[in-house]
Amino acid sequence: MNTPNMNATLPRSHAINISAALERAAGRENAGVAEAGTEKVCIETKNLNLHYAAAQALFNVNVKIPKSRVTAFIGPSGCGKSTLLRCFNRMNDLVDICRIEGQVLLDNADIYDRSVKVALLRRRVGMVFQKPNPFPKSIFENVAYGLRIMGVNDKKALAETVERALRGAALWDEVKDRLDANGLGLSGGQQQRLVIARAIALEPEVLLLDEPCSALDPIATAKIEELLLELKNRFTIVIVTHNMQQAARVSDYTLFMHMGEAVEFNDTETLFTTPKMDRTSDYITGRFG
Amino acid sequence: MKTWIKSGEPWIWATAGGIAIALVAVLGVLWLTAARGLLHFWPAMVAETTYVEKDGSRIRLIGEIKEQEEVAVRRLIESGFKIESTDKFTTRYLLKLGNRDVHGFDFKWYPAPLLSEFTYPQDLITVERREWGNFYGHLKAVKENGQVVAEGVAALPELERRIQRASELFQKIFHIEKDEIGDLNYEMERLRLKEKKLQLQGKLDEPARTGMEKEREALNGKFGALQARLEKLRGEIGRDSLSAEVMNGQIVDVPLEKVAEAYRPNAMGLVDKVGYYFRKLYAFGTENPREANTEGGIFPAIFGTIMMVVLMSILVMPLGVIAAVYMREYAKQGPLIRIIRIAVNNLAGVPSIVYGVFGLGFFVYFLGGSIDQLFFPEALPAPTFGSPGILWASLTLAILTLPVVIVSTEEGLARVPRSLREGSLALGATKAETLWRTVLPMTSPAIMTGLILAVARAAGETAPLMLVGVVKLAPSLPLDGHFPYFHLERQFMHLGFHIYDVGFQSPNVEAARPLVYATALLLVLVIVALNLAAISLRNRLRETYRGLEGM
Ligand SMILES: Nc1ncnc2c1ncn2[C@@H]1O[C@H](COP(=O)(O)OP(=O)(O)OP(=O)(O)O)[C@@H](O)[C@H]1O
Ligand SMILES: [Mg+2]
Numbered sequence: 001m002n003t004p005n006m007n008a009t010l011p012r013s014h015a016i017n018i019s020a021a022l023e024r025a026a027g028r029e030n031a032g033v034a035e036a037g038t039e040k041v042c043i044e045t046k047n048l049n050l051h052y053a054a055a056q057a058l059f060n061v062n063v064k065i066p067k068s069r070v071t072a073f074i075g076p077s078g079c080g081k082s083t084l085l086r087c088f089n090r091m092n093d094l095v096d097i098c099r100i101e102g103q104v105l106l107d108n109a110d111i112y113d114r115s116v117k118v119a120l121l122r123r124r125v126g127m128v129f130q131k132p133n134p135f136p137k138s139i140f141e142n143v144a145y146g147l148r149i150m151g152v153n154d155k156k157a158l159a160e161t162v163e164r165a166l167r168g169a170a171l172w173d174e175v176k177d178r179l180d181a182n183g184l185g186l187s188g189g190q191q192q193r194l195v196i197a198r199a200i201a202l203e204p205e206v207l208l209l210d211e212p213c214s215a216l217d218p219i220a221t222a223k224i225e226e227l228l229l230e231l232k233n234r235f236t237i238v239i240v241t242h243n244m245q246q247a248a249r250v251s252d253y254t255l256f257m258h259m260g261e262a263v264e265f266n267d268t269e270t271l272f273t274t275p276k277m278d279r280t281s282d283y284i285t286g287r288f289g
Numbered sequence: 290m291k292t293w294i295k296s297g298e299p300w301i302w303a304t305a306g307g308i309a310i311a312l313v314a315v316l317g318v319l320w321l322t323a324a325r326g327l328l329h330f331w332p333a334m335v336a337e338t339t340y341v342e343k344d345g346s347r348i349r350l351i352g353e354i355k356e357q358e359e360v361a362v363r364r365l366i367e368s369g370f371k372i373e374s375t376d377k378f379t380t381r382y383l384l385k386l387g388n389r390d391v392h393g394f395d396f397k398w399y400p401a402p403l404l405s406e407f408t409y410p411q412d413l414i415t416v417e418r419r420e421w422g423n424f425y426g427h428l429k430a431v432k433e434n435g436q437v438v439a440e441g442v443a444a445l446p447e448l449e450r451r452i453q454r455a456s457e458l459f460q461k462i463f464h465i466e467k468d469e470i471g472d473l474n475y476e477m478e479r480l481r482l483k484e485k486k487l488q489l490q491g492k493l494d495e496p497a498r499t500g501m502e503k504e505r506e507a508l509n510g511k512f513g514a515l516q517a518r519l520e521k522l523r524g525e526i527g528r529d530s531l532s533a534e535v536m537n538g539q540i541v542d543v544p545l546e547k548v549a550e551a552y553r554p555n556a557m558g559l560v561d562k563v564g565y566y567f568r569k570l571y572a573f574g575t576e577n578p579r580e581a582n583t584e585g586g587i588f589p590a591i592f593g594t595i596m597m598v599v600l601m602s603i604l605v606m607p608l609g610v611i612a613a614v615y616m617r618e619y620a621k622q623g624p625l626i627r628i629i630r631i632a633v634n635n636l637a638g639v640p641s642i643v644y645g646v647f648g649l650g651f652f653v654y655f656l657g658g659s660i661d662q663l664f665f666p667e668a669l670p671a672p673t674f675g676s677p678g679i680l681w682a683s684l685t686l687a688i689l690t691l692p693v694v695i696v697s698t699e700e701g702l703a704r705v706p707r708s709l710r711e712g713s714l715a716l717g718a719t720k721a722e723t724l725w726r727t728v729l730p731m732t733s734p735a736i737m738t739g740l741i742l743a744v745a746r747a748a749g750e751t752a753p754l755m756l757v758g759v760v761k762l763a764p765s766l767p768l769d770g771h772f773p774y775f776h777l778e779r780q781f782m783h784l785g786f787h788i789y790d791v792g793f794q795s796p797n798v799e800a801a802r803p804l805v806y807a808t809a810l811l812l813v814l815v816i817v818a819l820n821l822a823a824i825s826l827r828n829r830l831r832e833t834y835r836g837l838e839g840m
Contacts, residue, residue: 089715123717133708135727136834145726146716182833198716 039066041108042206042236043088048102050083050260052095057083061102061262063255065206070228070237072247072268075257076283081240084257085208088238089125090118106206123150126199126235130211132191134183134198139166139175142183142194146202161201169197170227189220196227200235207231209239213246225250244284248272256280319813326807330569332554332562335415335425336384336407337536340399343371350404351413351425351536352386355396355799365400372402385800387415387423388535395422396799409555414445414533416543417550419579422800424543426533432542433529444531448551451529455545458526465519473512475771480504485667573807582761582791583801587808592766593679593759593781594815598748600683600777601690605743608687609694610729610736616695617702618724630699637692645753648685653677653757657778673778679767680777682758686750690743697742701735702728731834737827741820748816751785759783761790784812 043065050058057080065071073081083092090111092098103110111121123146134142143162144152152158162179166172171193175186183194192212199207209228213221228237228250241247247254247268254268256279264271264280275281293299333353340350359378366372372379380401389395416424431439431447439447484501487493529545557565576586612633620626657674665673674680705728713723751759760780767779792798792805 091711091715094711094714119717119719122715127715129708129711129715131708133706133712135709135712136731145713146718149716149718149722149726195712198712202716 039064039069041065042067042106043238044105044108045084045087046103046105048084048087048100048104050080050087050092050101051099053097057260058087059260061260063262063265065236065238066253067236068232068234069252070232070239070250071253071255072251073238073240073255073257074242074244074247074283075263077242079257080260081257082210083260084262085127085210085238085240088206088208089122089127091127093118119149123202124204125206125208126202126204128192128195128199128207128209128212130214132188132195132215134186134191134194136182136184138180139183139186139194140179143197143201145198150202162197165197165201166194168200168231169193170223170230171197187220189216189223192216192220192224193227196224196231200231204235206236206238209237211240211242214242221246244272256283258283319810322806322810322813324806325803326805326810327570329803329807330566330573332415332552332557332565333385334409335413335554337410337413338407339405341371341403343369349536349538350384350386350399352384353425354382354407355385356383357381360400370400370403372400374402383799385423386536387425388421388541390421391535391539391541392537395797411553411556413553413555414551415554416531416533416548418543418547419549420547422580422584422797424533424535424541426535426541428531428533429540430532431529432532435530445553448531451545452548452551455526455529455548458522459546462519462522462526465515465522469515470512471765472771473508473515476508477505480508482667489666574811578762581796582787583795583797583804587782587784587787587804587811589763589766590782590784590787590808591811591815592768593763594748594784594812595819596767597679597683597686597754597781597783598744598819600679601686601747602740602744604683604687605690605694606736606740609691609739609743610698612691613695613698613702614724614729617699618720618728633692633695637696641689641750642752642756644685644689645756647688648681648753648757649677652681652684657681676778677756677758677760677780678778679758679781682754682781685753685757686747689750689753690747693742693746694736694739697739698732698736701732701738704735705731734827734831734834737823737830741823741827744819744823745816748819749785749812751783751789754783754786759786761786761794784808784815788812 041064043063045061045063048058048061049056061084063084073085075081086092087100087104088106088111092100100112104112106121106125110116135145137145140162141148143165144158147158147161152161163172163176166175171190174190175181175194183191186194192215196207196209196212213224216224225246228239231237232252239247239251251268253265254271255265256263256271256275256277258279264275264277266276271280272284275284333355335351336354337349337351339347341347357380360381362372362374362376362379365379365381381398382401382404383396383398385396386392387395410427412427413425414428416426418424428444428448429440430437431444431451433451480501484493484498487497526546527544530542531545531548531551532540532542535541552565573586574591575588577589578587579585616626616630653676657672657676657678661669661673661675709727709731710723713727714720718726758780760782763780763782765776765779767776767781768774769776788805788808791801791808795801
């Protein structure tokens, strides 16, 4: 294992820790799989175009997110990473002016189909936001929130699931004595892990994370990254990040986006060491963005 | 000078001055009402003096000194007083002479030069009567069936004992008249309505008729028994009387049946006075009014005010919150909703009497009338809900305060951060679940703020209530022991209207004036108490949802 907290403090652009990426790639159970095509596909977009009113934010995006892997989205600010991510759990439905063409398939079923129940979809595809957003409720109730919505009210079942989720989010030891305390009383890093616990309590198939560490210090960031490496055995994880070391450290695959287009998708090692597209290499070597 | 202005100091002074003026105004109101209202319950000394009449003869005066003021001597002379004085100004006193039944008047102004020195003889008694107001005089004797049983020094203790007895009898009579006969009347009325109902439905057959006849007879029997008991008690209570010498030397008999309390104010020590004071204060808050509201307590008005405000809150909360949720969360934010929002805001500025007229026309006549036709046809033509009552008053005030609740709820909803809504939705909650579980709880402090404003406005509102349910004297409270306990169709008393009634409609304005202040003070206290209750609730909610501010 490398030392992520040290890397995270390095300046962003030039310090791609390639050796770390290689190390990680070597440690992977199916290292050497270069083509995403040979992996099982979890989410697939087909000719996805997205408009915010008159402005187009996504142009003909075709990506395949592999199952049980960590996929990172990188790209300059405003290129549409969040927008694409929010297509996967239909969060964009909340934006009135948003219009979507094309398909998003989850396990080969179109999630924008009329018959799909959005609430059920969001239980299968969990999401963690950039800023931690715990509810102003107790830590316990925060984690139990999704379960209660599902109609679980049995005390024992709730307590068990909450504990499992908090352990899964590596927060249990820190909060086990004050489950009744307000979730807003936790530190930023703890809050973000609480929010992750809240999401994984529902046992989703996919976990979407939109810059989960941008508001955190290096130590908290390291904890979250460690957590992601553990969680990837159980979930398909998609993470948006501005931090390329982070992408290199935690992800198996990386998608580089630019101006609303999916420019290049490959396994992380290849994308960082031998990018095919000029725009990709320009970005990761820090020439723009 | 210029630099002084630039320094911002005048601005600070101006703001501080504004605060000071506001503070002085608030404290002034409280001080005035408290001073005038609360002093009323202090046992006043009874003074004795002599007065030179216009024909030169001297008469004796006995009474409480209520007020004194400086007047120009010339004005007094012009109005016919024979005063020889070189001073420009002199004092005149307002005496409460009491004994309205004997003298025909109660209050009178007397100029000081025509009065002798005031004295305060120890044996003067103040008699608080249930009719005709206070009585002052020198106690001479206590009588039983017209025969003297105690005189001189022995009179007062004997009097106190016999007043005690009379009061107990009075309580018994009151209980029979009010509660037991009231219950019977209630049963009678129920029976009559039942019969009428059966008749209207065409189901009034022979067995039903005889059954009811029997019930009625049983009730009449009970009624007769009660009447007999009443007769007996009335005979007993009329037994004793006191006789006293009033200021013109006449000896007057006062039946103890009419006496609430008698004491010698000039002989009372401080401890006695304090005891008396708090007893009166307590009675003021807990007793029914007497003598066209100029005497006794104001309990029904306090009760009515609080019950109306509570009912209003129960009605306005769901209405306002639902409207706000629709406007902020569900409606498409377009020109239409903007117009509605402006209209709602402006509703808050409509004069309250307009709401009263609306309440009378819509709630009382239309809604109430329809309810009567549908559910209480047996009572017609006497209205049940078709006449002003506490329900309609509360509803009218709920409509009146609706805009405040809507506006603050909307503001509260707008303050719930988008990130929290998204967090909830991302966990698979529907929009409605998100609203219930996250958004509305977080809005609750804002809703409470709206309610606080609504309560403050509603509790003090008087004008519209006169149209939709408030009366100067309600025979019974809207909450009592008869099924269904809450009688929302009943008329009720209200502190605000009570002030108006006592202060301006009373037959004896001078006597009632301190009560106006005392009632006003109580109204303020009731509003403050209601507000404090709401505020503490809000603070508790804020505590729960603290951290919202930081987001
Ligand atoms: N709700 C919205 N309404 C209108 N335009 C939007 C909205 N959300 C995003 N956009 C636009 O869509 C484009 C993509 O935005 P998006 O948030 O996906 O970028 P991003 O890659 O996540 O950027 P960042 O790294 O800064 O988070 C931007 O041009 C943005 O202005
Ligand atoms: Mg983004």
